[in-house]
Amino acid sequence: MERFEFHNPTKIVFGVGEAKNTGKWLRDQGVEDCLLVMGSGSARKNGAFDQVAQSLEAHGIGFSILEGVKSNPVLSKVDEGIAIVKEEGHESLLALGGGSVMDTAKAIAAGALMDDAHIWDAFLGRAEILRALPVFTVPTLAASGSEMNGYMVITNEDSGYKLATGSIHVYPKVSVLDPALTTTVPADYTAYGGVDAVCHLMEPYFNGPAQYTPIQDALAEGLMRTIMDETRECLKALDSLEHRGAMMWGATLALNGLTKAGVGEHHFPVHLIEHAISAIFDCPHGAVLGALIPGWMRFFAEKRPDRLHKFAKNVMGVGHQLEREEAIQEGIIRFTNWLKSIGCPSRLRDLEIQKADLARVATNAAFQAAIWGMDDQYGEEVIYTVLTMAF
Amino acid sequence: MERFEFHNPTKIVFGVGEAKNTGKWLRDQGVEDCLLVMGSGSARKNGAFDQVAQSLEAHGIGFSILEGVKSNPVLSKVDEGIAIVKEEGHESLLALGGGSVMDTAKAIAAGALMDDAHIWDAFLGRAEILRALPVFTVPTLAASGSEMNGYMVITNEDSGYKLATGSIHVYPKVSVLDPALTTTVPADYTAYGGVDAVCHLMEPYFNGPAQYTPIQDALAEGLMRTIMDETRECLKALDSLEHRGAMMWGATLALNGLTKAGVGEHHFPVHLIEHAISAIFDCPHGAVLGALIPGWMRFFAEKRPDRLHKFAKNVMGVGHQLEREEAIQEGIIRFTNWLKSIGCPSRLRDLEIQKADLARVATNAAFQAAIWGMDDQYGEEVIYTVLTMAF
Numbered sequence: 001m002e003r004f005e006f007h008n009p010t011k012i013v014f015g016v017g018e019a020k021n022t023g024k025w026l027r028d029q030g031v032e033d034c035l036l037v038m039g040s041g042s043a044r045k046n047g048a049f050d051q052v053a054q055s056l057e058a059h060g061i062g063f064s065i066l067e068g069v070k071s072n073p074v075l076s077k078v079d080e081g082i083a084i085v086k087e088e089g090h091e092s093l094l095a096l097g098g099g100s101v102m103d104t105a106k107a108i109a110a111g112a113l114m115d116d117a118h119i120w121d122a123f124l125g126r127a128e129i130l131r132a133l134p135v136f137t138v139p140t141l142a143a144s145g146s147e148m149n150g151y152m153v154i155t156n157e158d159s160g161y162k163l164a165t166g167s168i169h170v171y172p173k174v175s176v177l178d179p180a181l182t183t184t185v186p187a188d189y190t191a192y193g194g195v196d197a198v199c200h201l202m203e204p205y206f207n208g209p210a211q212y213t214p215i216q217d218a219l220a221e222g223l224m225r226t227i228m229d230e231t232r233e234c235l236k237a238l239d240s241l242e243h244r245g246a247m248m249w250g251a252t253l254a255l256n257g258l259t260k261a262g263v264g265e266h267h268f269p270v271h272l273i274e275h276a277i278s279a280i281f282d283c284p285h286g287a288v289l290g291a292l293i294p295g296w297m298r299f300f301a302e303k304r305p306d307r308l309h310k311f312a313k314n315v316m317g318v319g320h321q322l323e324r325e326e327a328i329q330e331g332i333i334r335f336t337n338w339l340k341s342i343g344c345p346s347r348l349r350d351l352e353i354q355k356a357d358l359a360r361v362a363t364n365a366a367f368q369a370a371i372w373g374m375d376d377q378y379g380e381e382v383i384y385t386v387l388t389m390a391f
Numbered sequence: 392m393e394r395f396e397f398h399n400p401t402k403i404v405f406g407v408g409e410a411k412n413t414g415k416w417l418r419d420q421g422v423e424d425c426l427l428v429m430g431s432g433s434a435r436k437n438g439a440f441d442q443v444a445q446s447l448e449a450h451g452i453g454f455s456i457l458e459g460v461k462s463n464p465v466l467s468k469v470d471e472g473i474a475i476v477k478e479e480g481h482e483s484l485l486a487l488g489g490g491s492v493m494d495t496a497k498a499i500a501a502g503a504l505m506d507d508a509h510i511w512d513a514f515l516g517r518a519e520i521l522r523a524l525p526v527f528t529v530p531t532l533a534a535s536g537s538e539m540n541g542y543m544v545i546t547n548e549d550s551g552y553k554l555a556t557g558s559i560h561v562y563p564k565v566s567v568l569d570p571a572l573t574t575t576v577p578a579d580y581t582a583y584g585g586v587d588a589v590c591h592l593m594e595p596y597f598n599g600p601a602q603y604t605p606i607q608d609a610l611a612e613g614l615m616r617t618i619m620d621e622t623r624e625c626l627k628a629l630d631s632l633e634h635r636g637a638m639m640w641g642a643t644l645a646l647n648g649l650t651k652a653g654v655g656e657h658h659f660p661v662h663l664i665e666h667a668i669s670a671i672f673d674c675p676h677g678a679v680l681g682a683l684i685p686g687w688m689r690f691f692a693e694k695r696p697d698r699l700h701k702f703a704k705n706v707m708g709v710g711h712q713l714e715r716e717e718a719i720q721e722g723i724i725r726f727t728n729w730l731k732s733i734g735c736p737s738r739l740r741d742l743e744i745q746k747a748d749l750a751r752v753a754t755n756a757a758f759q760a761a762i763w764g765m766d767d768q769y770g771e772e773v774i775y776t777v778l779t780m781a782f
Contacts, residue, residue: 001636003406008399014653015394212633214621215641218613226609242603245392249653250606258649262405262640 002210002264008256010148011174016241019051019138019178023059026136029173033062034094035085037105039069043096043140046184052096052138064088072278073100075120075156081108092134099144102137103152106170109133120156122165125371129167137175141185142247143193145200145255147175155279162279163368179245187235191342192286194231197251198224199270199289201259206307208263220259221314223250231342267374270296273383276365283351290344291351294336295390301328348391358387393601393655399648401539402565407632410442410529410569414450417527420564424453425485426476428496430460434487437575439531443487455479463669464491466511466547472499483525490535493528494543497561500524511547513556516762520558528566532576533638534584536591536646538566546670553670554759570636578626582733583677585622588642589615590661590680592650597698599654611650612705614641622733658765661687664774667756674742681735682742685727686781692719739782749778
């Protein structure tokens with residue numbers, strides 16, 4: 001284990017029907033007003049908006065609404081929100097939606113209080129987030145884990161980059177996890193959410209440099225196995241509150257800092273390459289991750305065969321009787337089969353991306369790699385190689 | 392999964408040598424002074440005190456010292472600390488020691504700010520802890536998990552009860568986990584610490600009423616397996632920083648609220664009975680837990696065979712070919728063998744408690760059960776039965 005600091009101050013309130021109590025939690029934190037951030041309509045259709053709005057009213061919380069946040073959320077929407085907050089003087093942000101909505105709310109919360117810089121400068125690594133308005137979330141999708149971490153991912157439509165940044169100041173104060181809000185998520189996005197959560201666990205598990213991390217491994221392996229199982233169970237019964245609940249809590253824990261604490265300094269290369277693809281092609285995040293992972297695993301198997309072998313045995317249940325190299329390949333095959341079984345792409349060509357597109361994806365990803373200081377390991381050529389292997 | 396709230400605001404700083412930076416974290420929280428609480432001398436002998444004291448001085452943190460906290464810490468020591476805090480006007484509590492020291496510091500932190508009640512009233516369920524001085528901890532033993540939770544257990548020597556209580560206000564602000572401080576813990580207490588941590592995971596795992604908790608089970612099972620392995624590894628090499636580090640982080644996670652969130656309302660009957668035994672016989676906490684667990688498991692196997700069976704398979708590695716009843720018994724045997732392998736008592740007679748003592752232990756435990764509202768399940772007769780089965 002390597003040195004780490006772990007501090008996750010988000011309060012989680014989990015329960016079927018808890019969305020109806022959202023206003024109580026804002027009131028509990030001394031908040032009397034918020035900008036309610038939402039997506040493109042599903043929360044209005046499935047009743048989530050009504051429940052949350054009524055609860056805000058019942059607790060005397062005033063609010064304006066910012067709607068129309070799209071998947072792969074864009075900087076122009078963040079700017080729109082910042083302008084509203086400044087003009088109307090909102091005290092807090094309340095996100096009702098998936099990762100895109102939560103990340104947009106976080107970026108608004110931080111951006112509204114940046115005096116000498118623009119929020120995009122933080123994504124470029126050129127400004128630091130020193131404070132933010134309090135953020136509350138009511139997630140409607142089990143996927144990003146944004147409800148219990150300080151990360152946000154935003155696409156700048158002008159420059160064509162999808163970048164991530166983070167700050168302790170945008171950890172949600174309270175996140176209300178109501179599995180009932182996720183039962184209307186269609187099968188494809190349910191599957192993509194599962195892949196996103198598994199990928200969040202996988203990247204530190206594979207990329208952490210620490211040589212001995214038995215506690216972290218046990219947690220990550222257990223969560224990966226369980227989320228993979230639960231994704232399948234959800235797809236069998238989309239309205240199952242039990243399985244939706246397990247998915248929701250699993251996805252939250254997958255990126256709340258716990259499983260990566262102590263694995264050492266590491267990066268998220270699969271996410272990085274995904275961001276480049278989504279920036280250019282605007283694909284669903286989890287679908288692209290699925291399309292990348294098996295190829296990336298084949299690429300990475302030479303670098304850390306020990307980790308791939310452990311994954312094969314402890315997550316994919318590959319028997320101990322196989323030789324290491326054979327076991328690794330069997331683990332990758334089984335993971336690929338899981339992707340197929342849930343209807344997720346497992347190679348880039350499934351996304352109808354052309355081989356000729358890979359070069360500019362690599363260029364875009366390499367720009368991000370430089371921001372993260374990981375260009376020594378993931379320069380443009382290496383990224384191109386990974387893309388080719390995933391094609 | 393059942394409804395839950397999870398909120399753990401403690402910041403963890405983990406790393407070999409981090410005790411030397413303790414002062415920085417108090418300063419970081421705006422604290423300029425503390426009452427340093429310690430045990431009976433080991434922190435002075437092994438250098439931990441020097442490291443922490445020098446760090447406090449280097450960061451300009453003033454401090455007084457309260458020494459001599461014993462295992463099964465007593466209320467008179469808490470009162471002594473409260474008097475010092477009130478007289479000298481300390482701003483915060485810093486615990487350097489094991490669970491006893493941390494719990495004493497928490498009780499002082501809360502007790503010093505109780506105006507209309509005595510801290511013992513909170514243990515009796517007759518007063519609420521509404522605030523506390525900030526608590527910091529530098530644990531020297533992997534066991535209690537007190538460094539990342541709001542619990543404290545104190546023995547009232549006058550009344551002869553060892554009771555537990557908890558509050559969000561006594562969660563440590565920062566806990567500095569330095570595995571190097573634990574390498575001088577002798578073999579017996581190293582083993583008892585492992586048993587304590589495993590028991591913290593076991594009790595919600597078995598006693599939670601929720602029927603479907605795959606995420607929680609995966610976390611608890613993974614931690615139980617790993618802590619059991621790591622206890623053995625530590626005993627093979629007491630000075631191994633890697634294994635001590637894994638034990639330390641594992642024990643912290645075992646009772647930080649994570650694995651029990653969502654399992655529903657549950658109690659800690661094994662801990663409750665242990666508290667009665669320690670209150671009367673002043674035995675090492677983990678040793679008594681070990682002496683109780685196999686007997687309690689045999690008692691409990693009839694109530695929740697499903698959970699015992701799951702434990703046997705997923706924690707003790709009992710093969711799927713056995714029938715349920717056989718598998719359960721095999722799981723209990725394997726767990727008992729683990730206790731024996733690490734030198735921990737596995738039945739009450741190992742502690743040299745006489746059979747004639749069991750009745751008054753049951754009476755003492757039944758008093759606690761009433762405070763916790765669990766006397767419907769664990770009345771005096773039932774507790775006596777468990778004690779007999781553990782004898």
